[in-house]
Amino acid sequence: METIIKEEVQSINESTNVDPIRDYGEILEQQKRYFESGKTISIPGRKVELELLKAAIQLHEQDILEALNEDLGKSSTEGYMSEVGLTLSAIDWQIRHLKSNTQAKHHVTPLHQLVSTSQTVPVPYGNVLIMAPWNYPFLLVMEPLAQAIAAGNTAIVKTGHAAKATNAVIEKIIQMIYPSEFVCVAPGGRETISQLLELKFDYIFFTGGKDLGSLVYQSASKHMTPVTLELGGKSPVVVDESANLVLAAKRIVFGKFLNAGQTCVAPDYVVVHESVVQPFMAALKHEIQKQYPNPSRIGKIINETRFKHLISLVDENKVVIGGRASVETLQIEPTVLEGVSWDDPIMQEEIFGPILPVLTYRQFKPLMRKLASLPTPLAFYLFSRNELHQSYMKYVQPFGGGCINDTVLHISSERLPFGGMGASGIGQYHGRWGFETFSHTKGILNKALWIDTPFRYANRKRWMAKAIHKIMK
Incomplete structure (x- = not known):
């Protein structure tokens, strides 16, 4: 061939x-x-x-x-x-x-x-x-x-x-x-x-x-x-107080800065429990330096228009990691913002670039209700050892698909469906779900010719009505 x-x-x-x-x-x-x-x-x-x-x-x-x-x-x-x-x-x-x-x-x-x-x-x-x-x-x-x-x-x-x-x-x-x-x-x-x-x-x-x-x-x-x-949408990452912070930082950096952040299921922002925000930020900085020792090795933004828009979203006063950019190469080094509020411009749209805002929370369920009130994201990521938090994420929280204690990798499996929910999309694909997406499934009933039960016809006997009730209840 x-x-x-x-x-x-x-x-x-x-x-x-x-x-x-x-x-x-x-x-x-x-x-x-x-x-x-x-x-x-x-x-x-x-x-x-x-x-x-x-x-x-x-x-x-x-x-x-x-x-x-x-x-x-x-x-x-x-x-x-x-x-x-x-x-x-x-x-x-x-x-x-x-x-x-x-x-x-x-x-x-x-x-x-x-x-x-x-x-x-x-x-x-x-x-x-x-x-x-x-x-x-x-x-x-x-x-x-x-x-x-x-x-x-x-x-x-x-x-x-x-x-x-x-x-x-x-x-x-x-x-x-x-x-x-x-x-x-x-x-x-x-x-x-x-x-x-x-x-x-x-x-x-x-x-x-x-x-x-x-x-x-x-x-x-x-x-x-x-x-x-x-x-797409703003796919959140929640890091609770029970999380393995070193591993969380490592996997968030991978998922966020893959393809220079231009991934529909990239972590859009991180919400960290206030009790662990400082050690998490230290781990995040360490991982960025480890995975991107030369920031120029990150991918480039697709065009100058997108590059300039991303730069306009960055509040320089909140940059704690990175922040440098080159319009000549259309590259933005891995950048982290701290002290971000829900009302900041960067929180009003999907970022789709190598810029990661970090917010904090105090209580888990109020945070989840807050996130549920926002447009339904394509992905959701939870870093936690808490089984109740994991169950809440799986069975209650609305989102298309996601990971517990990882990011992005759920989309790489042909054994899992991939698709959005609500504002993040309609339908699914990958593997069997992809085949079914491009197929119409016909339901076919093939009735025997050698027997014809009289129950369904209008001239049925009275006793047949009782039989129908028993058979179909």
């Missing part, structure tokens, strides 16, 4: 010229005809398409990592760990479970429906639109695409416009292995988005900010199109 790919494609780093006025309406019509032909339905065929995608990614791994470095300043290790490696794992999972996911599943039939069999059958939606962001520009295109292919759909993929180098890599890979009537990449900015949202897709999968997500939701409603919205 790799030999075929090498023969068909030129260097993936060559520049790509794309017509921004491309007619995606016509491409969608082609994809509808392709889907109607039944070419995406074959299970062996889906497996081949997934294996082809995996082989193409492996073949051009270095090109992908270089593009991620150009766009976001990611090191090759971070680029592989947080994007390429997770993508390959996601594709592998879909390949391994393709047979079981696509099979009809039998269910126990209720007594009042005898004699019959009950099944659920997953079928593809058809023609889907995947809209990806710029912060994980490779992973957040390829993972949902693999799930859409596994489920038997065609796809138009709108890449994150700001990550130009990675977008070029993605387009080269897709054009190399798939015809546009099966999978088509749609680069471009607002004009492309506007054109796509006018079209009638069978499903829309969106990852990005709330403002654009709201527009996607409104546009989808015009066509009654189902959606998954993976948004």
